[in-house]
Amino acid sequence: MQDLNSQYQGPIITRKQAKELGLKYYFTGKPCNRGHTSQRLCTNRSCLDCSRLWPKSNPEKWDASQKKYKKTNAEKIKKYRKSHYEKNKEHCSAWGRKYYEKHRLQINIKHKEWKKKNKASVKACTHNRRATKRNAGGKHTKTDIENLISLQNHKCNNCSCCLHKSNYHVDHIIPLSRGGSNGKENLQILCPHCNLCKGDKLPTEWERIRYSVSLTAQFNFTRLSQ
Ligand SMILES: [Zn+2]
Ligand SMILES: [Zn+2]
Secondary structure, eight states, X not given: OOOTTTTOOOOOBOHHHHHHTTOXXXXXXXXXXXXXXXXXXXXXXXXXXXXXXXHHHOHHHHHHXXXXXXXXXXXXXXXXXXXXHHHTHHHHHHHHHHHHHHHHHHHHHHHHHHHHHTHHHHHHHHHHHHHHHTTOOOOOOHHHHHHHHHHTTTBOTTTOOBOOSSXXXXXXXXXGGGTOOOSGGGEEEEOHHHHHHHTTOOHHHHHHHHHHHHHHHHHHHHHHHO
């Protein structure tokens, strides 16, 4: 077996002494059951090399335990990451840029997949960003969009056609460009066709156009049937 910490030679410090000094690890110089002469964790005596090698020899178990830990400690992890970032802004940004350059392709593929699966989040994000640019008030979340879809029984608010899983547009009833808010009270879900027809018209303007279109259609129908 690979010996990761074989270079470690001390100093020797007992578990009790390390604990008294507030250290995380202690080192007795004696090998573990698997033969690693490595540092041990003060809390449970586990060998540092064993714990480093375990994920590699048990990838599935490791993934499962990581998922479980992340799920039960989500808040704690979020807080830690935030405070770590605040304390090491420059280092973190540089690391992030380096990481992105190295894994650009995989990151972009994963991001695309995530966007496909999380349409409501993407739409909410895009709207909120656009609203901030325009200094429009109000904000909404992906849950607001999902609630609105189920409130409209998964149907377009204009033509009542069925909205398929991701094929819908979130419309600002009063467009942002005309001073509308970005809050959930100014939203409706439309099918792509209706939303593109509506564009940045006010509800009254759109109503007028729809009325004249329906009149023309009625007129043509009467003429044809005569
Ligand atoms: Zn070991
Ligand atoms: Zn429609």
